[in-house]
Amino acid sequence: MLDQQSALDLTIDDMRRAHERIKPHINRTPVLQSRYLNELTGAELFFKCENFQEAGAFKVRGACNAVFGLSDDMAERGVCTHSSGNHALSLSYAAGRRGIPCHVVMPRTAPQAKKEAVRRYGGLITECEPSTTSREAVFAEVQAKTGGEFVHPYNDPRVIAGQATCSAELIEQVDGLEAVVAPIGGGGMISGTCLTLSHLLPQSKIFAAEPEQADDAYRSFKSGQIIADDAPNTIADGLKVPLKENTWHFVSQFVSDIHTASEQEIIDAMKLTWTYLRIVMEPSCAVPLATILKNKDVFAGQRVGVIVTGGNVDLDRLPWITG
Amino acid sequence: MLDQQSALDLTIDDMRRAHERIKPHINRTPVLQSRYLNELTGAELFFKCENFQEAGAFKVRGACNAVFGLSDDMAERGVCTHSSGNHALSLSYAAGRRGIPCHVVMPRTAPQAKKEAVRRYGGLITECEPSTTSREAVFAEVQAKTGGEFVHPYNDPRVIAGQATCSAELIEQVDGLEAVVAPIGGGGMISGTCLTLSHLLPQSKIFAAEPEQADDAYRSFKSGQIIADDAPNTIADGLKVPLKENTWHFVSQFVSDIHTASEQEIIDAMKLTWTYLRIVMEPSCAVPLATILKNKDVFAGQRVGVIVTGGNVDLDRLPWITG
Numbered sequence: 001m002l003d004q005q006s007a008l009d010l011t012i013d014d015m016r017r018a019h020e021r022i023k024p025h026i027n028r029t030p031v032l033q034s035r036y037l038n039e040l041t042g043a044e045l046f047f048k049c050e051n052f053q054e055a056g057a058f059k060v061r062g063a064c065n066a067v068f069g070l071s072d073d074m075a076e077r078g079v080c081t082h083s084s085g086n087h088a089l090s091l092s093y094a095a096g097r098r099g100i101p102c103h104v105v106m107p108r109t110a111p112q113a114k115k116e117a118v119r120r121y122g123g124l125i126t127e128c129e130p131s132t133t134s135r136e137a138v139f140a141e142v143q144a145k146t147g148g149e150f151v152h153p154y155n156d157p158r159v160i161a162g163q164a165t166c167s168a169e170l171i172e173q174v175d176g177l178e179a180v181v182a183p184i185g186g187g188g189m190i191s192g193t194c195l196t197l198s199h200l201l202p203q204s205k206i207f208a209a210e211p212e213q214a215d216d217a218y219r220s221f222k223s224g225q226i227i228a229d230d231a232p233n234t235i236a237d238g239l240k241v242p243l244k245e246n247t248w249h250f251v252s253q254f255v256s257d258i259h260t261a262s263e264q265e266i267i268d269a270m271k272l273t274w275t276y277l278r279i280v281m282e283p284s285c286a287v288p289l290a291t292i293l294k295n296k297d298v299f300a301g302q303r304v305g306v307i308v309t310g311g312n313v314d315l316d317r318l319p320w321i322t323g
Numbered sequence: 324m325l326d327q328q329s330a331l332d333l334t335i336d337d338m339r340r341a342h343e344r345i346k347p348h349i350n351r352t353p354v355l356q357s358r359y360l361n362e363l364t365g366a367e368l369f370f371k372c373e374n375f376q377e378a379g380a381f382k383v384r385g386a387c388n389a390v391f392g393l394s395d396d397m398a399e400r401g402v403c404t405h406s407s408g409n410h411a412l413s414l415s416y417a418a419g420r421r422g423i424p425c426h427v428v429m430p431r432t433a434p435q436a437k438k439e440a441v442r443r444y445g446g447l448i449t450e451c452e453p454s455t456t457s458r459e460a461v462f463a464e465v466q467a468k469t470g471g472e473f474v475h476p477y478n479d480p481r482v483i484a485g486q487a488t489c490s491a492e493l494i495e496q497v498d499g500l501e502a503v504v505a506p507i508g509g510g511g512m513i514s515g516t517c518l519t520l521s522h523l524l525p526q527s528k529i530f531a532a533e534p535e536q537a538d539d540a541y542r543s544f545k546s547g548q549i550i551a552d553d554a555p556n557t558i559a560d561g562l563k564v565p566l567k568e569n570t571w572h573f574v575s576q577f578v579s580d581i582h583t584a585s586e587q588e589i590i591d592a593m594k595l596t597w598t599y600l601r602i603v604m605e606p607s608c609a610v611p612l613a614t615i616l617k618n619k620d621v622f623a624g625q626r627v628g629v630i631v632t633g634g635n636v637d638l639d640r641l642p643w644i645t646g
Contacts, residue, residue: 030353030355032353032375035377036443051601052355052601054358056601113598120359271638274603274638275436275603275636275638278374278375278379278602278603278604278634279601279602279603280597280598280601280602280603281601311601313598315594315597315598315641315643316643316644318638318641318644320638320639321639321641321644
């Protein structure tokens with residue numbers, strides 16, 4: 001069993017233990033490059049394709065670390081969570097692999113494809129309104145009723161240690177990275193990236209990329225304290241949630257800068273990536289490329305890792321096709 | 324320089340020499356799997372993702388082998404070809420890497436994205452009507468005018484030896500394959516697959532997959548002689564061309580069977596792959612999965628390689644979205 005700890009106590013050995021624990025349940029995802037996207041940005045981009053991860057998202061790393069770290073006694077009561085999508089189906093996948101129940105609270109507006117995937121992995125869904133306040137209220141009821149272990153989508157050291165395994169693979173796969181860019185919503189992936197790189201590649205820079213229309217992390221970073229918005233609206237539906245204390249710890253200490261992009265810039269970068277990298281990925285994953293294209297001087301001539309966070313997309317509703 | 328030879332003379336050493344020659348210019352593409360597609364088919368499927376190849380298609384293998392095998396004297400006059408798309412841009416890519424001119428005859432109905440890509444690689448396009456007869460007539464004019472070396476899209480032993488490197492990588496990447504399925508148009512990929520597997524994995528079976536609406540290879544296979552259709556119509560636009568003597572040699576001798584799929588079955592398999600494998604690939608690449616789903620008893624319980632041939636798609640016109 002994992003000790004409950006705060007993010008302050010996390011060490012690089014927590015990441016290493018997480019990696020050993022979850023390896024049988026996750027994919028070592030490939031790193032792809034595009035000659036054309038390199039020309040376009042002036043940087044050498046290495047895309048870590050977590051869209052090819054089990055359950056279609058990096059979040060399966062943190063979910064598996066939490067689920068497989070539970071004692072048998074705790075595991076028996078199952079796990080529960082709230083999530084706008086990928087954590088829900090990642091936790092359902094992880095719980096399914098261990099054979100324990102998984103209860104998830106999802107906004108009723110979450111993409112249909114994600115709800116169906118949660119059910120396919122055996123997750124049990126309770127719907128809430130698409131706001132942070134509604135989500136937290138409905139979740140409190142579900143947790144009280146089931147007694148399952150709460151695995152927060154990002155504000156949980158076990159989850160952060162799991163997400164940290166992604167950049168550990170990336171720096172094994174690519175030599176001499178000078179920067180890594182990842183999308184920021186609640187900050188789980190960025191926090192894991194900080195945990196790993198601050199120990200294993202301390203000279204590298206870490207950039208977070210955020211939609212202008214959900215720029216609470218940007219404003220938090222610039223003001224030096226957590227700012228949370230209730231129900232922001234962006235096509236990057238994985239990035240609507242606010243920072244919490246455990247992820248703020250990493251963001252405030254280790255992130256070099258946060259860049260933002262408009263909705264149209266995100267859509268353009270998404271279509272560019274589908275066209276030239278030839279991968280199916282979510283709008284959230286396009287925010288890093290959108291910010292690299294907007295800030296070419298920051299990345300020019302550098303070897304830059306880009307975390308492609310997930311690939312669970314409703315193919316009937318692509319943002320560049322108006323039906 | 325490569326000797327002009329017939330397919331009858333090709334040996335496994337031609338494949339090995341091709342692989343050494345082209346390695347600096349191609350990607351060793353990854354193999355991806357989907358737990359869900361395995362459940363759906365009852366087979367264990369290994370997708371060799373040539374959509375991630377340079378120029379977005381396996382055809383760059385054959386094109387590079389032909390271009391980099393030319394003597395300096397021959398190379399000086401450049402190369403020329405006709406192609407419904409991917410060979411055109413692959414040959415343009417290869418010629419660009421060697422710094423020689425490339426003239427291509429393309430049907431005026433070829434996807435706009437492919438024409439733009441050819442031009443981006445430096446290829447010079449002459450348009451023809453979308454039929455085999457028109458293509459061959461226009462090409463004769465272009466060849467006479469330029470004096471460039473003709474690199475046929477598939478009926479060329481140099482090209483077949485290049486395509487053969489794809490399954491050589493596949494069997495290094497995946498142990499114990501029992502069958503390989505590839506789409507069949509002119510038969511270049513299937514012929515290369517036959518060349519490699521008949522020598523290096525002779526116990527494995529080779530299946531070709533073809534659209535019902537362009538089933539000339541199927542009818543050729545069943546009747547024992549080449550049958551060619553002029554201008555068949557299918558969404559799988561890479562598979563409209565007929566077999567020729569060099570590819571017929573391999574298809575008639577080494578292919579276990581040819582299966583066909585309807586247009587709707589191809590579209591369904593394409594959407595399934597985009598959704599669960601999370602890759603952008605052309606309709607042609609969906610024909611193998613469509614035929615595996617239709618012939619589950621043939622593949623059940625087996626380890627099956629599936630060649631994903633290319634990823635050059637017009638993202639504004641996806642066949643499951645009617646705009």
